[in-house]
Amino acid sequence: MIMDADMPKYLYNCSACKESFEAFHLMCEKLDKREGCDKECALKKVPSFPINLNKSGKGQKVGEIVKQHIEEAREEIEKEHYPIYWEVTDGEIIIENRRGEKLSKHHLVYTTELTFIQERIGECEYSGEKICV
Numbered sequence: 001m002i003m004d005a006d007m008p009k010y011l012y013n014c015s016a017c018k019e020s021f022e023a024f025h026l027m028c029e030k031l032d033k034r035e036g037c038d039k040e041c042a043l044k045k046v047p048s049f050p051i052n053l054n055k056s057g058k059g060q061k062v063g064e065i066v067k068q069h070i071e072e073a074r075e076e077i078e079k080e081h082y083p084i085y086w087e088v089t090d091g092e093i094i095i096e097n098r099r100g101e102k103l104s105k106h107h108l109v110y111t112t113e114l115t116f117i118q119e120r121i122g123e124c125e126y127s128g129e130k131i132c133v
């Protein structure tokens, strides 16, 4: 499991009950109902960060800009490489991306997923698929 701290935060708008709320979930998941909403929810995911009219990003906190860039980078990586397939061969962890390309040990995806895969190996899983970062 990906830890909560790694979960991206999304802002949702329900047009049925006019409620806005925040939700944490994986990038590849999508909510279709607001928890506790008794109407036919019509949820709309709104960008986590307000689109800034001022392109220089003035007035936006540095931390927010960094977070936004990380988020964008993650989406890029996800589009480019995921789902990934991994397996242990001769004691070595092999990771292939969606196009079946073997990723080097220095590849960002490899270093990102290494801990996750090592945990799986600890639970006696020696191959698997991972759909998102």
Ligand SMILES: [Zn+2]
Residues within 6 Å of the ligand: 014, 015, 016, 017, 018, 019, 034, 037, 038, 039, 040, 041, 042
């Ligand atoms: Zn609703």
